[in-house]
Amino acid sequence: MIANDMSFFLIFLSAMLVNNILLMRFLGLCPFFGISSSLKASVGMGFAVVFVMVLSTGVSWLVYQVLEFYHMEYLRTAVFILSIAAFVQLVEMFIRKVLPPLYLALGIYLPLITTNCAVLGAAFLANDYKLDFFRSEMYTLGVSVGFFLAIVLFAGIREVVDHAPISKSFKGQPIAFITASLMSLAFMGFKGLFGL
Secondary structure, eight states: OOOTTSOHHHHHHIIIIITOTTTTSOOOHHHHHHHTTOHHHHHHHHHHHHHHHHHHHHHHHHHHHHHHHTTOGGGHHHHHHHHHHHHHHHHHHHHHHHOHHHHHHHGGGTGGGGGOHHHHHHHHHHHHTTOOHHHHHHHHHHHHHHHHHHHHHHHHHHHHHTTSOOOGGGTTHHHHHHHHHHHHHHHHTTTTGGGO
């Protein structure tokens, strides 16, 4: 649980390691498994998610305050998805123009950030925890850096495991799921860190 009386550092650390969005909450697994076979694509996806998640949560927080004032909280899902979609379009246009090889490497997963449940989940959690704007942004920064850390570590491990002498029946997705589960167990070791 994250509270408004926690320091910015503890909010960031808790969101990044203790409650990692991928390895502890299991949100955003589609790009996690889809992109993580390439370290370069994983780094690009990680940066794109950090950008989209932090900015869209800030906008979502502000919009939610308006919705709450007018007692229209029931519209938050639609409004959050619209704000996320707008930022994804900006990121997609930027990457297509500036980094065409990365754009091709990300493929279909870049537009899928719009429906990435990790991005939407961060916006929901920041509001559900009743965090103020700055703590909400710090929480989302921690969540997005945790996403980045997990996907890049996983990609690095997968590149090594792909060349390991393992049984043919474990090649590909089976070993990827085993690796992800071991990473999840490793991240469980952060529970209780600094009382979180």
